[in-house]
Amino acid sequence: MTSARTAARSVFIVGSAALVVAVSWRFMDLLGDSFWTMALGRTILATRTLPAQDPFAYTSVHERYFVQMPATAVLFAWLAAHAGLAAVAATAALVQAAAWIIAWLGSSRGSRGAVAQLVALPAVLLGEFLGRGDLCARGQVFGSLGFAILLVLVDRVRRGRAVHGIAPFALAAAWANLHPSFVLAVAVPLACAAMTYVDPPDERTPARPLLRLAAWASAGMLVTPYGPGLLLDVMKLMRDPTTAELDLFQSPNFRSFAWLVLVVLTLTAMSLRASYGPTAGRASDVALMAVLLAAACGARRYGDLLWLTVVFQLGRSAGDAVEGHAAVAAALAARFAVQAAFAMAGVELAAATALVTRPRDFLFQVPAGATAFVQNSGHGALPDHVYAPYHWGGYLDWAFDGRRKVFIDGRNMLFHNGVIEDALAIQTAQPGWSQLLESYAIETLITERWSRLEAAVANDPAWQPLFQDERASVYVKKPRSPG
Amino acid sequence: MFEPLAAQQTVGAVLILAAAGALVLAWLSLRAAPRGLLVVGGLFVVSLSARAFLVAYFATVIAATWRARTRLRRDALVVVLGGTGLAIGLRVVGAPASPPLGGPPVAAPKDPRASVEAWQARDNPWRARGVALAWARAEKDAPGEGYATLAQLDWNLGERDKARRVLQHLLERTADRDVLERARRLRQDWGDP
Numbered sequence: 001m002t003s004a005r006t007a008a009r010s011v012f013i014v015g016s017a018a019l020v021v022a023v024s025w026r027f028m029d030l031l032g033d034s035f036w037t038m039a040l041g042r043t044i045l046a047t048r049t050l051p052a053q054d055p056f057a058y059t060s061v062h063e064r065y066f067v068q069m070p071a072t073a074v075l076f077a078w079l080a081a082h083a084g085l086a087a088v089a090a091t092a093a094l095v096q097a098a099a100w101i102i103a104w105l106g107s108s109r110g111s112r113g114a115v116a117q118l119v120a121l122p123a124v125l126l127g128e129f130l131g132r133g134d135l136c137a138r139g140q141v142f143g144s145l146g147f148a149i150l151l152v153l154v155d156r157v158r159r160g161r162a163v164h165g166i167a168p169f170a171l172a173a174a175w176a177n178l179h180p181s182f183v184l185a186v187a188v189p190l191a192c193a194a195m196t197y198v199d200p201p202d203e204r205t206p207a208r209p210l211l212r213l214a215a216w217a218s219a220g221m222l223v224t225p226y227g228p229g230l231l232l233d234v235m236k237l238m239r240d241p242t243t244a245e246l247d248l249f250q251s252p253n254f255r256s257f258a259w260l261v262l263v264v265l266t267l268t269a270m271s272l273r274a275s276y277g278p279t280a281g282r283a284s285d286v287a288l289m290a291v292l293l294a295a296a297c298g299a300r301r302y303g304d305l306l307w308l309t310v311v312f313q314l315g316r317s318a319g320d321a322v323e324g325h326a327a328v329a330a331a332l333a334a335r336f337a338v339q340a341a342f343a344m345a346g347v348e349l350a351a352a353t354a355l356v357t358r359p360r361d362f363l364f365q366v367p368a369g370a371t372a373f374v375q376n377s378g379h380g381a382l383p384d385h386v387y388a389p390y391h392w393g394g395y396l397d398w399a400f401d402g403r404r405k406v407f408i409d410g411r412n413m414l415f416h417n418g419v420i421e422d423a424l425a426i427q428t429a430q431p432g433w434s435q436l437l438e439s440y441a442i443e444t445l446i447t448e449r450w451s452r453l454e455a456a457v458a459n460d461p462a463w464q465p466l467f468q469d470e471r472a473s474v475y476v477k478k479p480r481s482p483g
Numbered sequence: 484m485f486e487p488l489a490a491q492q493t494v495g496a497v498l499i500l501a502a503a504g505a506l507v508l509a510w511l512s513l514r515a516a517p518r519g520l521l522v523v524g525g526l527f528v529v530s531l532s533a534r535a536f537l538v539a540y541f542a543t544v545i546a547a548t549w550r551a552r553t554r555l556r557r558d559a560l561v562v563v564l565g566g567t568g569l570a571i572g573l574r575v576v577g578a579p580a581s582p583p584l585g586g587p588p589v590a591a592p593k594d595p596r597a598s599v600e601a602w603q604a605r606d607n608p609w610r611a612r613g614v615a616l617a618w619a620r621a622e623k624d625a626p627g628e629g630y631a632t633l634a635q636l637d638w639n640l641g642e643r644d645k646a647r648r649v650l651q652h653l654l655e656r657t658a659d660r661d662v663l664e665r666a667r668r669l670r671q672d673w674g675d676p
Contacts, residue, residue, distance in 0.1 A: 061606045197562045198507070244491060251495070254487040254532040263531070267524040270506075274514040283559060286510045294503030294570075297531060298490035417607040439613025441642060 008341035009114055013105070015345030015352075016121050020100050022352035023125060025093040027132035030085060030362045032394030033410045034076070034137040038088065039397040040067060041077025050225055056397045058385065058405035059440060060414035066233040069139040070225055071177035076137065085362040092137030099144035100124045103308040106152040107315025115322045120315030123265060127307035130258035134248065134300065142178035146171060147305050150185055151312050154192055157209045158281050165216040172220030180234045184305075185217040191291060195284040205281045233413075242412040242420045249299040262303060262310070266293050269310050272317035289313060366395035367472035370446045374474060375399070377466060382476050383443040389427045389453075390420070392446065392472075407440060429456035445475040485533040496574045498537060502527060504567025505544040511559055512544075512551035519547060592617075599632055612636040619649070626653045627662050634669060647673070 036056065043055050050067050054060040067073060079087040104124050108116040128135075149171055156163050168185065175182035193210035224230040243249050252259045266289055273285045292309050295302035367388065374382045384404055388396050393409030400406065408415055408423045415423070422440070426433045429452040437445075445463065447454040449471060457463045457475050467474035490496040506527055513519035526540040548555065592598035595618035602611035615636050618629030630653040637646035650673075653666045 059607070059609055063606075194566070195562065198511070198559045200556050200559070251488065251490045251499075260528065263528050264524075267520075267527070270510055271517065271520050271524070274510055274520070275517075283507075283511055287507045287563070290503050290507045290510070293506070294500055297488070297499045297503070298496060417605050418602075418610060419607065422610070435613060435617070438616060440609045441612070441640075 004338050008338040011345040012114075012341040013117070015348035016104075016117070016124075017097075017101050018352040019348040019355075020104070020124055020128065021094060021097040022355040023128045024097040024100070024135070025090065026355040026358065027128070027135045028089045028093040028096065029136050029365050030089060031136040031138070031365050032391045034088065034092075034394070035366065035398035036394030036409045036411060037069070037073050037138055038076045038080050039394070039401075041073035041075070042081070042398075043402070044070065044074055045077055045081075054411075054414055055402070056406055057393070057409060057411075057414060059407055059417075059419045060411075061417050063414075065414070066226055066230055068180045068230065068234065068237070069142075069178055071174070072139040072142060072179065086360070088137050089360070089362055092141045095141040095145050096135065099141070099148040099308060100128060100311070102145070102148040103151060103311045104315065106148070106155065107312045108319060113319060116315035116319035119318035120311050123307075123311045123314050126261060126265075127304070127311065130261060131304055131307065134304070139179035140181075140301075142175065143181035143184075144304055144308065146175035146179065146182065147184060147188075148308050148312075150188055151309060153213065154189055154210065155312075157189075157213055158192065158205045160205070160209075163209075163213065165212065168213045168216040169220035172217035173223035176221040176224050176230065180237060182221050183231070183234060183238075185221060186214045189214040189217065192284065192288060195287045195291075196281070198283040198287045199281060200283075203279045203282060205284070237413045240413050240416055242416045245420060245424075246412055248301045251297060252300045252303060254297075259303075262296070262307060263293070265310050265314065266306060269313040269317060272321060273313055275321075276317050277320035285313065367392055367446050368395070368399070369469040370467055370472035370474050371396060371399040373467040374444055374446065375403075377474075382466070382474070385440060385442045386444045386446060387426065387437060387440075387442045388446040389448060389451075390423050392448075396446075407442065427451070427453055429453045434460065434462070443477045445473075447473050447475065449473060484535045487532045488530075488534050493575060497571050498534065499531075500567055500570045500574060502530060502537065502540065504563055504570075505541060507563045508548050508560075509544045511555055511563070512547040523547065595621075595629065596632075599636075608636060608640055612640060624656070626657045627659045630657070631662050631665050631669070634666070638669075638673065643673075 039056065040051075043051060044067070050070060051065055053062075054065045075091070076088050079091055101124075104117065104120050107120045108114070150168075153163055153168060153171070168189075172182055172185040175185055189210045193207040193214070196204050196207045196210075199205070221231060222228050226233070237243060270286045270289050273282060273289075289306075289309060292302065292306045296306040371388075374386055385407055386396065386404060387407050390408050391410060393406045396404075396406045397409050408419055412420060422436050426436050433453070433456060445453075445457060447457060449468070454473055457473075458465065462478055463475040464478050465473060465475050488495045488499055488502075490499055506523070509523040510520065513523065523540070523543055526536060526543055530536040530540045592614055595614050598614045599611045599618075602608070602614060612633065615629060615633040619626065619633045620629075622629045630649055634646045634649040634653065637643075637649060650666055650669055653662065654670065657663050657666065
């Protein structure tokens with residue numbers, strides 16, 4: 001490779017990475033989950049201990065409380081305190097972008113690495129753009145990063161390359177403290193080991209290194225403040241019926257454009273892998289993608305893991321496919337590679353700059369004005385308890401700063417006592433909603449503008465409107481005779 | 484019939500897992516037949532969004548697998564079918580057996596005492612309080628056990644003023660001796676405000 005081509009490729013990588021980071025930053029929001037994570041970290045930093053009881057909600061179950069991502073909570077809280085909300089969003093954007101970049105760069109192999117990168121880049125950008133609705137500064141970004149690193153480790157092991165045990169150990173240890181998806185650090189190598197038996201014996205990669213990887217990861221994921229207790233709590237969370245009720249853990253809309261793109265790319269990657277590249281591990285690669293496809297069909301949460309795998313495999317197979325047409329590829333590369341790479345990098349850097357310099361409002365998704373009004377309405381604070389929808393409760397955790405307890409927030413595992421169903425019934429103003437509010441002694445409501453609850457409350461003489469902005473309304477219960 | 488699959492229903496989850504397992508079988512059977520892969524892939528996509536097409540999808544995969552049966556390795560078949568069967572079994576066994584706990588109280592419970600106990604057993608004293616509130620209201624001018632239960636629950640939840648008001652109402656108006664005795668004990672336990 002000439003020095004000009006080397007430089008061109010480096011510039012292309014830098015420009016592309018900058019664009020991936022910029023897109024991630026552009027769509028990174030702070031939602032309720034971001035705020036309860038920060039509120040939890042703030043509590044940990046203030047008390048220098050992990051709370052044994054839920055510090056925020058008055059309706060949560062009276063069980064021992066496990067902080068499921070202590071490092072994320074402390075990191076986000078520290079960043080918010082020392083550098084503001086923008087720093088939290090920027091860190092989350094960098095982590096999310098790092099996951100994409102690792103999968104993207106990991107897909108390049110051998111002399112056709114540039115082709116792999118060129119083919120996989122649009123898939124990365126498409127994945128970022130189509131997944132923007134779920135993008136939010138929360139532990140999940142670390143889950144994506146952990147998965148991308150795991151993909152690379154598993155791939156190295158399957159290709160017979162050495163991976164020191166400390167790598168999966170450290171990955172699992174960090175992952176376990178950052179996001180509950182750390183179980184994948186063990187589950188994926190084990191699944192890959194099992195799937196080697198889909199390959200014919202002469203195309204089979206050895207399963208033992210994968211089992212060793214899983215063993216090291218198993219040890220690593222116990223390095224948490226709770227030891228194995230956190231793993232048990234996460235297993236409980238996975239089986240909790242409230243988890244299945246979350247939007248993220250329900251099937252995607254199979255008729256949406258975003259889903260169609262993902263499934264078509266997955267099937268394309270499977271087809272390419274079935275036809276190109278080394279025969280060793282071919283069928284098991286296809287089987288792994290099918291397993292992830294099934295997971296993504298079951299829950300939207302796994303869609304981004306599938307995207308990362310597809311990016312990885314698509315680039316890899318495209319590079320392998322070009323190996324078979326080396327003369328054509330070489331001719332194209334000789335004529336266009338250097339100029340095209342520099343031109344693309346220029347466009348990417350310009351686009352990245354435009355995306356990064358656009359102003360952001362990190363309180364756009366939460367009822368900041370309404371919550372401030374509840375705290376100080378001009379005639380003092382409004383009465384407890386305060387209702388806000390499930391996805392806004394986390395912001396109230398943060399804004400109330402321990403002065404009040406909330407009705408519900410985004411930590412579903414603490415509300416398996418029927419509160420989640422009740423919160424949904426109130427949110428959608430089902431018959432009996434006002435009795436539910438009374439049961440939970442709710443005197444103040446923060447409702448979403450134009451929601452069914454707002455429409456119902458507006459027509460109920462028992463409630464008085466006090467505040468309204470473009471996002472939320474505040475209603476307070478009129479005084480009535482006791483009993 | 485033409486609605487999309489949804490993993491939240493056990494049947495939907497089983498069909499999704501079976502479809503994914505079938506996809507691996509199809510890819511193993513048709514790896515050298517791009518057109519066949521295209522048809523199977525298209526049917527898979529369509530089947531997810533309209534379950535009626537699953538019949539055509541599964542029929543195509545079965546036909547492709549049958550034709551390639553001599554080429555397919557036995558252990559690959561065992562792994563794919565076994566893995567899919569295992570996943571389906573785990574999903575069926577692991578499906579939440581209990582219905583959702585909460586939901587709006589559209590009617591007053593027939594046995595409020597049992598309902599209060601049930602909500603307390605579910606670690607939701609607020610819903611127990613809601614039942615007691617409806618119970619107390621149903622007693623109207625003849626306050627009885629419903630009021631006593633409401634007072635006790637309010638007290639336990641830290642709503643001390645409310646609890647004392649309810650208790651006072653009970654002490655002044657109840658005609659039930661047992662309830663009156665219980666109310667007096669509560670007043671004694673709580674002391675003066």
